[in-house]
Amino acid sequence: MNVKDKILEDAAKGLVGFAEAVAKLAAASGSVAELGEARIDHARRERCGFPEFVYGAGKSLEQLLAIVPEIHGRDRAVLVTRVSPGHGEALAQAFPAGEHDSVARTFRIRDSGAELRGNVMIVTAGSSDAAVAREALHTLEACGVRGELLADVGVAGIERLFASLDKLRAADVCIVIAGMEGALPSVVGGLVRCPVVAVPAGIGYGAALGGVAALLGMLSSCASGVTVVNIDNGFGAACAAARIIGLMR
Amino acid sequence: MNVKDKILEDAAKGLVGFAEAVAKLAAASGSVAELGEARIDHARRERCGFPEFVYGAGKSLEQLLAIVPEIHGRDRAVLVTRVSPGHGEALAQAFPAGEHDSVARTFRIRDSGAELRGNVMIVTAGSSDAAVAREALHTLEACGVRGELLADVGVAGIERLFASLDKLRAADVCIVIAGMEGALPSVVGGLVRCPVVAVPAGIGYGAALGGVAALLGMLSSCASGVTVVNIDNGFGAACAAARIIGLMR
Amino acid sequence: MNVKDKILEDAAKGLVGFAEAVAKLAAASGSVAELGEARIDHARRERCGFPEFVYGAGKSLEQLLAIVPEIHGRDRAVLVTRVSPGHGEALAQAFPAGEHDSVARTFRIRDSGAELRGNVMIVTAGSSDAAVAREALHTLEACGVRGELLADVGVAGIERLFASLDKLRAADVCIVIAGMEGALPSVVGGLVRCPVVAVPAGIGYGAALGGVAALLGMLSSCASGVTVVNIDNGFGAACAAARIIGLMR
C-alpha cells in the first residue's frame, strides 16, 4: 500500500483526524505559493468565486512588489486595497499596466477583456463618502461585477433619494454608505426588494465615535434584512455583492 | 449697623464671597421646605417656569406621601414620574384626586382649571414607544402645554410619515421618539422648521445597547438643529418643549 | 383645475416640496391600516418582497390580538417574533390555526399552500444557538424560502464542519450563527462561494460581552464578503436571505 492509501485508510478508520490526513496530502500540492512571510492562496477563486485580493496596510513595498506579479501570473485582475500613497505610486511605476487611485487608496491592474455582470447601485449619504464608494466600485470591477454610483442622497433632504427611486428599484444589490447616524440604509431597505448591504462611514465628530454610531444604528435598523459590514469597508461590501451576483448565473 | 447691612457691606468690599453673603441671608427665607431627607424647592416655578416635579425612582412610599401634599399645597398640578406600580397605587388611594398610569409610570393630580397653550406633536417610530410618549404627554399637561400623539411612523415605511406631514408642519415643537437606529428625528428634522427634540428609546436587541445606538445616532444626526435628551426621557423632552412654548407668550 | 392637478403643478414648479405633494395625495389612499397606536403597512410586500412581520417585544396582548387578524386578512402568512411565553400561548388559543414556539419565541400562522424556493443553510457553532436558528427557520418559511439546519459544527472541532462541506457548497445562502469568539463565519466564508450572513449569538460569559465580542469579530472577519446582522437576530438574517433568494427568480 502506498503512502496515500495508508493515509486514506487511517482516516477512514478514525485512527488519525481528518485534518491531519489532509495535512499530509498538502505537501504534494502547489495551490499555495510561499513568498517569504506571505502565502498566496491561488485556490481562492475556485473556492470563493473571486481571486485573492491584497490588503495593503502594514505590508512593505518589497512584499507588495513580490505579491502583485505572483497574483497577476494566475489571475488577470489584481487589486491592492488600503495602499499608502507612497506604495501606490511605486507600484504604478513598477507595473505600468496598473493604476493607483489615491482617494480610494487602491492599486489595481484591470482585466480589460472581462465582461461585467449584474447591476449594483452604490448609494452614499454625503459627498464625504467618496473614498469608500470608490473602493467598492474598484472591488466590484475586479470581481467582474458592474457598479454605479448614486451620491449625496442622505435623509436630511430625503427628496433627493426619492428622485432616484427608479434607479434603486432596478438594482440587483444596493450598497448603502452613510456616516453620522447611518440612517440611510433603513430608508432604502424600506423602499426596495433587493439585498441591501450597509457600510458605516467613519465621518462625523464626537458622538459619531469614528463610525461606531453609524455601525450600531445600521445593525439595529428597523428595516428587515439589511446586513452590515465593517466601518469604511467598501471592499467587503463589494465582495458581498459579488457573492450575491454570483448566485444569479 | 444691623446684621444684614454688615453682610452687604462685607460682600461689597470683597471680604466675604457673595455666595457666603447669600447663605447668611437664606436663614430668614421660607422658599425651601425641608421634609426629612428631602428639600422641596418652591421657588422653581418662579425661576424655571414650571413647578418642582417628583422623580419617583428610589424614593420610599413615606417620602412620596409627605412630598405630594407639600407640593399640592402650593401648586395645583402634581406630577410624580418613574413611580413603581405599588407606590403608584398607594398614592392613588391616598389622594383620590390623583390618577396613576402604570404604562407611563406616572402619578399625577391634574389642575382641571388650567388652560393649555401651544401645540407639541409627539411622534413615535413604533408602537413600543408608548410608555415614553405618555410620560411626555402627562408632563406637557402638568406644564400647561397642549400635546398630541402621532404614533408608529418609523422610517422603514416612510410613507406613513409623509401622510401626516401637514400635522408635523403645523406644530410648534416636535418631540420625536425612536429606538433601534433612531433615524426618525433626522428625517423629521429635514422636513420641518420648528424645534425638534429627539428622545432615544431603550428598545431593540443586542447592538441597540439599550438605547445607546439610538442616542449616538440622534446626536450625530445629519439634520441641523436637532437636540437630544436622555434615553427614554419623555419627561425631559416635555420640559424642554415647555421651556420653548414659554417663550411664545 | 382640480386639487390633484394643482398639487402636481406646484410640485413640478418647485413651489412645494415633493414629499409635501405626496402627503396631500396620501389622504385618499388605504394602504396603511391604523389600529390605535399601530399602523400596519400593507404595501410592504409590494415594496420589499415580504409582508410586514410583527415585532412582539413591548407590545401588549391587546395590540397583538388586533394586529394579527389585520395582517392575516391580507397576507396568508403571519409571523410574530420575540413574543413572550404568556402572549404566545394566548395567541395560540385565540387563533387555533397558528402555533407558538417557546424556544424560538415566535407565533406564526403558516401558509400551508405556499411553495418554498431556494436553499438556505443555517449553520450553528454550538447546540446553545438553537433559539436563534429556529427563529431564522420560521422567518425563512414565512418568506417562502426553504431552510435547513446544520448544528454544532464550531471551530474548536473543525472536522465536524468539513464533514458537511458538500452541503455548505450546495447552498444558495449560508446563515452562520456563533457566539463566544464568533469565528465560524470566517471559516465558512473561506470555503464557499455563496453569500454568507453572520449572526452573533449572545452566549458566553464575561468578555463575550453578551454577543459583542462575536459581533466585532464577525465585522472584522478576514474572509471577504461576509455580512453581519444584529446579535441574536435570526429574523434579520432570514429576511436578508429572502432578499437574496428573491433575486434568483
Next chain:
Amino acid sequence: MNVKDKILEDAAKGLVGFAEAVAKLAAASGSVAELGEARIDHARRERCGFPEFVYGAGKSLEQLLAIVPEIHGRDRAVLVTRVSPGHGEALAQAFPAGEHDSVARTFRIRDSGAELRGNVMIVTAGSSDAAVAREALHTLEACGVRGELLADVGVAGIERLFASLDKLRAADVCIVIAGMEGALPSVVGGLVRCPVVAVPAGIGYGAALGGVAALLGMLSSCASGVTVVNIDNGFGAACAAARIIGLMR
C-alpha cells in the same frame, strides 16, 4: 390624461407608493442642484427655515470652490464649517467678500443687509471653549439671529456666573458650552426659564474621554428640560436656537 395626471391617479388608488409618485414628479423640478458628487438642496430654507450650510470636513477644495458660488447665487449668506486652514485661506482668496476664521474653523460670506432677531446667550465654562463658541456665533448670524458671548463662568468659581444672572435671565435661549464634567448647563438650567441647549466640549484629559464625560453628564442633567447636541457642535446648537427663535415671529 397626461403623465402627471396618471401618476396622481395611480397614487390616489394606491397602485404605486406615494414616494414613487413623487420620484416621478421630481424629474421636472430644479430644486436640487447636482455638482458632481454633491447635490445642493436649495429647498432647505423653505422647509427648515435656514439655508443649506456646508460641512467642510472631508471635502476637497475643488468641491468647495464649486459649492460656495452655487449657494451664494441663491442665498445671500454662505457658511462653511470645519474648514481646514488651507482650504479656508484658499476660499478667502477666491471669494474676497468672505472671511475665514481659523479659530472657529469657518469660512463665511455675510449678508450685511440682514437684520438680526432674538437674543441668544452663548455661555462658556472656560476660556478654552472659544472655538466652539465662535462657531455658534457665526452660525447664529448666518441664520439671522443675534448672539452674545458670556465666557469663562464655570462652576468651580460659581460666583462669576451669578454676577451675570440678569443677562442670563434676559435671554431667549441659552447655549451653554462646557468640557470636563459638563456641569454648567445643570446650574444654568436651574436658574432660568428659557430653553437651554448644552454643548459638551472635547477638552479635558483622560477620563474626560474627549468630551464623552461632559456629554453623558449633560444628558443626565438633574435640571429639567436641558437638551444636548453633539460634542463640540456649536453649529448644531446654533441651528437649534434658530429653530426656536423662528417660533417667536
Next chain:
Amino acid sequence: MNVKDKILEDAAKGLVGFAEAVAKLAAASGSVAELGEARIDHARRERCGFPEFVYGAGKSLEQLLAIVPEIHGRDRAVLVTRVSPGHGEALAQAFPAGEHDSVARTFRIRDSGAELRGNVMIVTAGSSDAAVAREALHTLEACGVRGELLADVGVAGIERLFASLDKLRAADVCIVIAGMEGALPSVVGGLVRCPVVAVPAGIGYGAALGGVAALLGMLSSCASGVTVVNIDNGFGAACAAARIIGLMR
C-alpha cells in the same frame, strides 16, 4: 546559629529575596487568623488605622457567622457592608448586640464607649442617595469618626446648597454623593478649603450608565483637588475620610 539568624544572614547577603525571608518568619506569627477559606488580618488596625471590615457580598451566612465573632473578639467595633437582607437579619438574631440597617445594607456592632473625633459632612445631591450616605455614616462611626448628613442640595436648585455654606466651611472633610451628572462635588470643591471626596451614585436612567456618567464627570471635575471613589462606595469614602482625620491627632 539558630534558624532565624540564618534567615537574617542570607537576606542580608542577598542570597535569598527579602520577601522570602519574611515568609519564613511568618510561620511563627499569629496576626492572621485562618477561618476555612477566609483569613482575618488582625494587624490591619495597626498598619492602616482602622480594623478589617467585612465585605458581605458573595459570602455565605456560615462564613459571616464565623468571621463576625473572630473580629469582635479583637476589635470592639464590627462592620459588615453589602449584606443581603436575609443575612443581615440572621446576623442580628445571632448577635443581639448588633443591628442591621436594610437601607444601608450594613450589619454592625457598635463600640458604645468609643469617642468620635473630627467633623465629616456627608452631602447628597438628592433624596435617592440615602443608602450610600448611610453606609458612609456607619463606616465613619466604626472608624471612630463623627459624621453629619446634609441631604438633597443638588445643583438644579443651587440655593439650597448655599443656605448651608457655613456648615460646609466648618467641616474637616466633605464627602459629596451625587448621581446623574455628578456636578455637586465641583461646586462644593470651589467653595471650601477642606478635602472633598466625591462618590458617584448609580442612579439615573439611560445615559447615566449606572453611575459611570457621574464617575467620569467627577474625575474630570474643574474644581482642583477633588478625589473620587468607586460608584456607590460610601464605605470607601468614609475610610478615606478616616485616614485624613487620623492625620489630625
Next chain:
Amino acid sequence: MNVKDKILEDAAKGLVGFAEAVAKLAAASGSVAELGEARIDHARRERCGFPEFVYGAGKSLEQLLAIVPEIHGRDRAVLVTRVSPGHGEALAQAFPAGEHDSVARTFRIRDSGAELRGNVMIVTAGSSDAAVAREALHTLEACGVRGELLADVGVAGIERLFASLDKLRAADVCIVIAGMEGALPSVVGGLVRCPVVAVPAGIGYGAALGGVAALLGMLSSCASGVTVVNIDNGFGAACAAARIIGLMR
C-alpha cells in the same frame, strides 16, 4: 481505482481542495457522535489531551441527559460546567455515580482510578472567589491533574501572601483568581518562576464593571509572562494548566 484513491489523487493534483478531500473521507468515520442538535467530538482527547467537556449553560435537560452517557461511554470522567441548580440535581439523580456542586456549578462523574499528576496552586484574592476556584479544581481533576487551594491572600494584606511563598514557589503552575482591581497576579508573577494563569473574577461594584477592570488590569500586568483567561473562567484556566502539565511527561 477506488473512490478513496480518486479523492487522494485529485487532492494531490490540486483539483479539489484538501479540506474537500477530507470532507469526503469523513462520511466513513465514527469519531463524531450526532445527538440531535449536538455533535460529540470523541477525538478531542486524542487531539488536545483532555476529553470533550460539556458547557451546561443554555442546554436543555434533555440534551444533558443524552450527552452525559454518550461521553461516559467513552471517557471515564465526565464534567458539566455552568449547570443550573435544577439541572444539576436532576443529573445527580439520573446518574448516581456523579455529584453536583452547586457553588462551583458543576456536575461530574469522577474517574476514581485515575492518578493525578503535577502540582497546580490555585490562589484567590478573597473569600468570594470560591466558586471560580472550585470550578478550576474540578476541571483539573477531570484532566488528571492535582490542584491545591490557597485562599484569601489579596494584596491589601500582602503579608498573607508572603506567608505562603514557599508553597507558591513549589508549584508547577499558579492559577491566580482576583476580582476588583485584579492586582494579585502581578505580585505573584514577580515572585515565582512558573507559568501564571490569571483569572479575573466578576465581583466588585460599579467601576469593577463585572470583572472588566480586573481583566484589563491583568492583561496590562507589569509582571512579564502572565497570561489571562476570560472572566470567572476557572474551567479555562484549569485546561490551560492541564496543557502545561501535559508537557512535563
Next chain:
Amino acid sequence: MNVKDKILEDAAKGLVGFAEAVAKLAAASGSVAELGEARIDHARRERCGFPEFVYGAGKSLEQLLAIVPEIHGRDRAVLVTRVSPGHGEALAQAFPAGEHDSVARTFRIRDSGAELRGNVMIVTAGSSDAAVAREALHTLEACGVRGELLADVGVAGIERLFASLDKLRAADVCIVIAGMEGALPSVVGGLVRCPVVAVPAGIGYGAALGGVAALLGMLSSCASGVTVVNIDNGFGAACAAARIIGLMR
C-alpha cells in the same frame, strides 16, 4: 432705603432668589478680573486655600501672556500646567523670574520666600511616570507643601517598595502614580495609615486603554480608603494633598 437694603429685604422675604441678590451685589466687587475671554478668580485662595492655577492646554500665547502677570500681581506663586513646549519657552523669555519644565509641561514662577509645610511622598511604579510625578511636585510647591519622590517601585519587584517602607509610613500623604494595571496604590494602601491618592498613568499598550485599565483598577482597589484622580493628573493629586495638609494647621 438704599439699593443694598432693598436687595437684602427682597431676599429675606423670598421675593427674589438669593443667588439673584448676590448677582446684584457682585457688580460692586473687584474679586474677579476680566481679561478678554478669561476671568481670573482672585478669591480662590481665600475660598479654597490655594491660588487660581492656569490650565495651559488650549490657551493661546496671548491669553497666557495676559493671565500670568495678572495672577503674579496678587499671588507670589504662578503655575501654568499642560503648557506646550513653544508657549513654555515664550513664557520663560517673557518672565525671566519663571522657569519652564518641558518634561512636566509646566511653567512656574516660584515664591522663593515661602516656607513649605507637610510631607507628601510621591511614589511611582515605573521610570516612565516621571512627567506626572514632576507635575505633582511643582504643584505641591506652588501650594506651599513639601514633596519627595520615591520612583520605580512597582509591584512586579515588590521588594523595592518594602525597602522604603519607613519613608512611606512617615509620610502625611502618599500620592501613588502607576500605569498598566495600576496595582501599586492597593499595596501601598494596605501598608500605611495616611491618606493615599492614586493617579492612573496613561502608559502601557493595547488593553491598558490609555490609562483606563489603571483607573478602573484603582477605583476598584481592595485597599480601603484609597481615592483616585483623573488619568495623568499629577496636578489634581497635589491639590488634593494640599487640601489635606491644610487641615493640619
Next chain:
Amino acid sequence: MNVKDKILEDAAKGLVGFAEAVAKLAAASGSVAELGEARIDHARRERCGFPEFVYGAGKSLEQLLAIVPEIHGRDRAVLVTRVSPGHGEALAQAFPAGEHDSVARTFRIRDSGAELRGNVMIVTAGSSDAAVAREALHTLEACGVRGELLADVGVAGIERLFASLDKLRAADVCIVIAGMEGALPSVVGGLVRCPVVAVPAGIGYGAALGGVAALLGMLSSCASGVTVVNIDNGFGAACAAARIIGLMR
C-alpha cells in the same frame, strides 16, 4: 542582641509587620541598583527565571544609556523593547555588540554562547503580524528558548494551516498571533495538545477597534485552555512561553 536579631524577634512576636522587618533588612542588600529615577532589579532572574528586560517606551536616551550597561554587567543578554527608531540607532552606535531591529522595535545584545532550549512555534494569521512575531522571537532568544515562525496561515484559507499541522503538533508551545477577528487561536487550540498563548494584533479597521475585537474573541475562545496576553504583546507571550519551557528541565 544585635539589630538583626531584634528585628527578627519583633517580627516573630508580631510586634511589627513582616514586611516592615524585611524593609529594615533591605538596607544592607545590593540586589537593587538605583540609577537616578530607575531601579534595576538584579534578583529578577533568580526569582522569575529570566533577567529584567527594559521597556523602552517613554524612557529617555539618557536613561537607556545608563540602564543597558548596568544590566549587561550582570546578565549577558540585554533586551530593550518598544524602542523608538532614534533611540534604537543611538544604542546600536553606543554598544556595537548590540543590534537594532526597527520592525520589531527592539535593541538587544545577544549572548552568543547561550544554548537554546525547547521548541516554540510562533504562528501568524497574516503577513502584517511580522512586527509582533519578531518581538516574540527576540524575547524567546533572550530567555534562552528556541523559536520558529509559521507565517500567514489565517482561517480564511484554512488549508494553509493544515499543511503545517505536523509542525504545530511537534511544538512545545504555540504562540498564535492574529488581528481582525482573532479566530486562529481557536482553530489551533482545537488541533494541538500543547499550551497555546494567543496574541491579539492591533491591525484591522473600524470595528476591529485596534485589536480589542481580537482580544475579546480570543478570551471567549471556544477552544478550551487558550490563554491570552495584551494586544501586540509579543514580548509577554514569549515570556509566558519561557516560563513554560522552564518547567521542562
